[in-house]
Amino acid sequence: MASLWRYLLAGLGLAALLAGILAIVYLTAPQSAPGPDVSRSKKTANGLFVASFQPERGVVKQGELQSWLLTLKTVKGDPVEGAAISVSGGMPQHNHGLPTSPQATDYLGEGRYRIDGLKFTMSGVWQLRFAISAAAGSDSVVFNVVL
Amino acid sequence: MNRLLRLLALAAVLAVAGCGKPDFSDAEKKTIASLALNALPALKPDTTNRFADVPAAAALGSTLFFDQGMSHDGNVSCSTCHKIDRQFQDDLPQAVGVGRTNRRSMPLAGVARNPWFFWDGRRDSLWAQALTPLENPLEQAGNRATFAHYIQKRFGERYERIFGPLPDLSAVPANASPLGNEAEQAAWKAMTAAQMDDVNRVFSNIGKAIAAFERSIEPTQTRFDRFAIDLASGAKPKADDAFSPEEMLGLKLFIGKANCVTCHNGPRFTDNSFHNTGVPPVRDLPLDRGRFDAVAQVQADPFNCFGAFRDGDAGACGELRFMVKSAPELMRAYKTPSLRGAATRPPYMHAGQFSSLEEVVAHYAEAEAAVEGTSEIHPLQLSDRERAALVAFLKTLSD
Numbered sequence: 001m002a003s004l005w006r007y008l009l010a011g012l013g014l015a016a017l018l019a020g021i022l023a024i025v026y027l028t029a030p031q032s033a034p035g036p037d038v039s040r041s042k043k044t045a046n047g048l049f050v051a052s053f054q055p056e057r058g059v060v061k062q063g064e065l066q067s068w069l070l071t072l073k074t075v076k077g078d079p080v081e082g083a084a085i086s087v088s089g090g091m092p093q094h095n096h097g098l099p100t101s102p103q104a105t106d107y108l109g110e111g112r113y114r115i116d117g118l119k120f121t122m123s124g125v126w127q128l129r130f131a132i133s134a135a136a137g138s139d140s141v142v143f144n145v146v147l
Numbered sequence: 148m149n150r151l152l153r154l155l156a157l158a159a160v161l162a163v164a165g166c167g168k169p170d171f172s173d174a175e176k177k178t179i180a181s182l183a184l185n186a187l188p189a190l191k192p193d194t195t196n197r198f199a200d201v202p203a204a205a206a207l208g209s210t211l212f213f214d215q216g217m218s219h220d221g222n223v224s225c226s227t228c229h230k231i232d233r234q235f236q237d238d239l240p241q242a243v244g245v246g247r248t249n250r251r252s253m254p255l256a257g258v259a260r261n262p263w264f265f266w267d268g269r270r271d272s273l274w275a276q277a278l279t280p281l282e283n284p285l286e287q288a289g290n291r292a293t294f295a296h297y298i299q300k301r302f303g304e305r306y307e308r309i310f311g312p313l314p315d316l317s318a319v320p321a322n323a324s325p326l327g328n329e330a331e332q333a334a335w336k337a338m339t340a341a342q343m344d345d346v347n348r349v350f351s352n353i354g355k356a357i358a359a360f361e362r363s364i365e366p367t368q369t370r371f372d373r374f375a376i377d378l379a380s381g382a383k384p385k386a387d388d389a390f391s392p393e394e395m396l397g398l399k400l401f402i403g404k405a406n407c408v409t410c411h412n413g414p415r416f417t418d419n420s421f422h423n424t425g426v427p428p429v430r431d432l433p434l435d436r437g438r439f440d441a442v443a444q445v446q447a448d449p450f451n452c453f454g455a456f457r458d459g460d461a462g463a464c465g466e467l468r469f470m471v472k473s474a475p476e477l478m479r480a481y482k483t484p485s486l487r488g489a490a491t492r493p494p495y496m497h498a499g500q501f502s503s504l505e506e507v508v509a510h511y512a513e514a515e516a517a518v519e520g521t522s523e524i525h526p527l528q529l530s531d532r533e534r535a536a537l538v539a540f541l542k543t544l545s546d
Binding site: 098 | 418422474
């Protein structure tokens, strides 16, 4: 009987040791590679504008045509009007472009442009690049959208 | 002592048994739920076809769908290739109408939910799609003037109750179409613009009636869907609904390592998009560049969403408006087919290239380069056991 308790105690000790090792491995494991920058507002590549990019109806739906709003401000915070915007992008992981050709279809005032015809057909990291040309000059910005 | 040992043994057995249970992460469970049929939203109205949900139009469309009189030789109907008892497809590598075509017939479950039609998306609405085989010399091989006369003679009263008065067709030639043979094209050119419009109107309404019928063809619940519902609710699956360990592994691979779900996503297992996956061409068939050539065809179609025969406003034309018109990845890109029911309808791919699911899985694992354009898929290490598991899982979409 006594020997059984000894075995049990040893078993418990081993289990505790294993749990401890697992905890150390788990706690010290490097965090998974940092994900893509998913901020919805940022300075354009050359710092000419501050761009923000939001789904017009607030939610991102997979597989449906949808419109987003691209808001352009100067660094001082003034709205950028009369900008010419072209949209490109794709999924770098899958080596393909966008399944649709989104366009800037309307200017809604206060620096807000409607980008219509976006469609995210699969989950993963989508990259959207905007080439912007306005009175202040030309610049570009890339947004990542993760589904 | 004995009792204690027995208790320990029991605990060990339970622990091992636990490993065999469906062990899906929260992310996997979310993906599985997104594939289940109960995630399929209600069918949206088709504003480009104001007869889409008119029962009399669907009834006439059903008659026309099965009517062999709707062909040049009187032997071919839509149902010749879209067989009602075969998931509305024909089990052939390439469809055979009046002649042999270069593409595999597609099944019709859920077809009204497609943004694009045919393997290459050369039509942008279900009703515009339905018109195309009617005039294809290898399919129904008719011409639109004949169809207008035929509708007047056979179904005039039914037609008028749905679509309003038929135009005066007395001066319209018996055979005429802008797409027909030389004589038919000449006859078409000799018609007045008003006559052309009259014939096109009747012709487009034929498509709208057939589309109204086809909207009723929807996917049905499978063993996978029942499994997914039970997994989401935590209910114990009923006897036949439980997945075997092999099916479970197949599902895990499908949504994980094998990357199938990247394109075969949502409750219809399709992203409704076009991809070059390196599927080889069939020898002896004409050059086939898939989506690359379909872009110009859908733009040139007078029955497309921008055309005069669309009902409702152009707000419904987003897919055509924002279509990718030129990009290298359109070369030999074909539509992602739904996988529901796929296991019981070989052969596979746009020209029936593969005769079994095993061959399909092998193609995606080996990922050979495309003959033209660039394949989007990459080679994958899959053991024989894993390949068999994927096939076993796909079969649960047919049970």
